[in-house]
Amino acid sequence: MALFETLVVVLGVAFVAALVVVAKTRLFPVSEDEEPREDVAEYIAMMVSVLYAVVLGLCLVSVWETRSSAADHVQVEASALHQMYLLADALPSDRREPVRDAARTYASHVVDVEWPEMAARRPLDPNGWRLLEQLRQAGEVDDSAKVPQQIAAQEVLAQLGYIDDARRGREAAAQERLSPVLWTGLLIGGALTLAFMFLFGIKRSTTHVVMVMGLSGFIAFTVLLIHQLDSPFGEVLGATPDAFTRYFR
Template structure:
């Protein structure tokens, strides 16, 4: 719906501009001593290219920042989960196994179940949160314990809190999308930029063809790059589950 509204506004503004030009040419035609100024078309073409470059840059920065944030969240989540696994050695003997098993189960669920869902932008569901609650319960100290065990249990819960925060950030990054307004700007600006190249003739048609091909190909490459980066957990440019598989040998 937002895309349709954006296109409607753009079309309305373009229509108003077209009407203004039509009125000007009909009511105030060129005089006998005036000539058609090609530099006006060149100026408009240049401004369209500049604005389109700004839109491209904004889109690239937006999707790249989201991917970088997703990568940072994954690294933080896997690192905190690994620290929880290691801290199990300082807990009472009867709690070490459950904590390690819960940590491995959570990591396996993230890699095997959640990663394909994130690549397809599907909802992750509540299973991951259930496994994290299970890990939190396993890490809580039962009984008074020694001072070292109490400290270790507190650190385990702190690391699980880091896992919780990083997981929320990972889910948010997976759901983040480039604005439909920016996508509209990419498509419309690309079409206008290429179309304006046909307004200016060149002495050699082969040169004109090469220039149009080069510009069109580069714009298509940039738009495809933005599309790939807009899926921060998808192939081939997305963030992979390597931190989890490296720590837990899944």
């Protein structure tokens, strides 16, 4: 609904501006002695270009922060899981292999099952949380354990808390998208910028063609870059599961 409202406001403002221009030309027509003022057109073209540069920068910052946040969550989650795997050596003998097996199973589930789902922007099923609960149960020790083993078990639970928080952040990052309002500004601004390049400012045809080609290519590249970064776990520029595979493969 926000996108529709934004389009209505933008089109409404543009329509009002057009009415003002038409009314001005009807009520105060330009006499034959006056020459058309190209400086007004150049000023408008410059303002459109500046505003579009601001929108581009805002979009790039937004998608890059989301992608960086996703990569940070993955690194924290994998590192904490690896720490749990190593801490299993300090647990009672009957708890060591269950913790290691649960850690390996969880890592494999993240890489093989959840990663393709996140790349496709599909919601994750609750199996990952069930595996995390199994990991929690595997790290529990009873009161008969020695003091160093109980301390190790407490550290295992602390690392599990880091995994829990990082997993929540990873799931949230996988569903984040660039605002439709920003996408609208990105596409409309690009179209307006190119339109003004075609209409104003360049007299020599060869120079005109070269500059329009360069600007068009650069805008297309930037929009595609934003599109790729808008998928935090995409195949091209998204975060990778290397942190998990480095520790558990």
